Amino acid sequence: MNYDIIPMTAEHFSMIKDKLLEDYDSFWSSSILESELSNPNSYYFVAIDNGIILGFGGIWKAVDDCHITDIVVKKDSRQNGIGSKLLEKLIQEAKLKNVNSLTLEVNSNNLPAQKLYKKYGFKTLGVRKKYYNNTDDAIIMTLYLN
Numbered sequence: 001m002n003y004d005i006i007p008m009t010a011e012h013f014s015m016i017k018d019k020l021l022e023d024y025d026s027f028w029s030s031s032i033l034e035s036e037l038s039n040p041n042s043y044y045f046v047a048i049d050n051g052i053i054l055g056f057g058g059i060w061k062a063v064d065d066c067h068i069t070d071i072v073v074k075k076d077s078r079q080n081g082i083g084s085k086l087l088e089k090l091i092q093e094a095k096l097k098n099v100n101s102l103t104l105e106v107n108s109n110n111l112p113a114q115k116l117y118k119k120y121g122f123k124t125l126g127v128r129k130k131y132y133n134n135t136d137d138a139i140i141m142t143l144y145l146n
């Protein structure tokens with residue numbers, strides 16, 4: 001597949017804001033994503049092919065750690081390596097920020113995402129019980145960068 005991974009702009013946001021759940025399965029509300037774009041500690045990227053946003057993801061820098069806030073691939077474009085390329089971009093960006101680690105939470109039922117993170121060396125640090133909607137557990141995973 002041919003696509004570029006570039007910083008997310010307000011124009012990209014307006015292309016996906018009404019389709020977050022339907023096309024991308026993103027658990028983020030559009031208002032949170034929009035506010036992230038103007039957060040000086042947040043860094044978001046899109047995978048884009050001919051004006052079609054195939055996926056997006058971002059990190060949030062906090063002192064010596066970056067947190068992956070979201071990484072999502074368009075439902076009809078999954079299992080083509082796009083999630084991997086977005087994750088590689090987020091790892092590269094975190095390294096540029098000179099942080100020690102990259103951390104995230106993932107639903108304990110979300111096996112595809114867990115496999116993706118493990119493939120890139122993320123280790124399980126712990127579990128937050130009933131973190132999602134007071135039912136599903138969150139697994140905390142970290143990649144040490146130094």
Ligand SMILES: CC(C)(COP(=O)(O)OP(=O)(O)OC[C@H]1O[C@@H](n2cnc3c(N)ncnc32)[C@H](O)[C@@H]1OP(=O)(O)O)[C@@H](O)C(=O)NCCC(=O)NCCS
Pocket residue numbers: 024025026070071072073074077078079080081082083084085104105106107110111112113115116117119
């Ligand atoms: C998780 C997600 C981003 C993966 O994106 P993707 O483009 O399909 O991922 P890739 O094609 O790069 O696959 C990378 C690895 O992820 C794992 N993976 C991806 N989809 C999988 C699936 N359906 N079942 C099992 N493993 C899967 C595999 O280990 C795969 O490596 P492999 O191809 O060498 O086996 C995508 O499924 C998604 O958008 N899910 C919904 C949003 C989400 O849950 N985000 C994570 C929030 S923490």
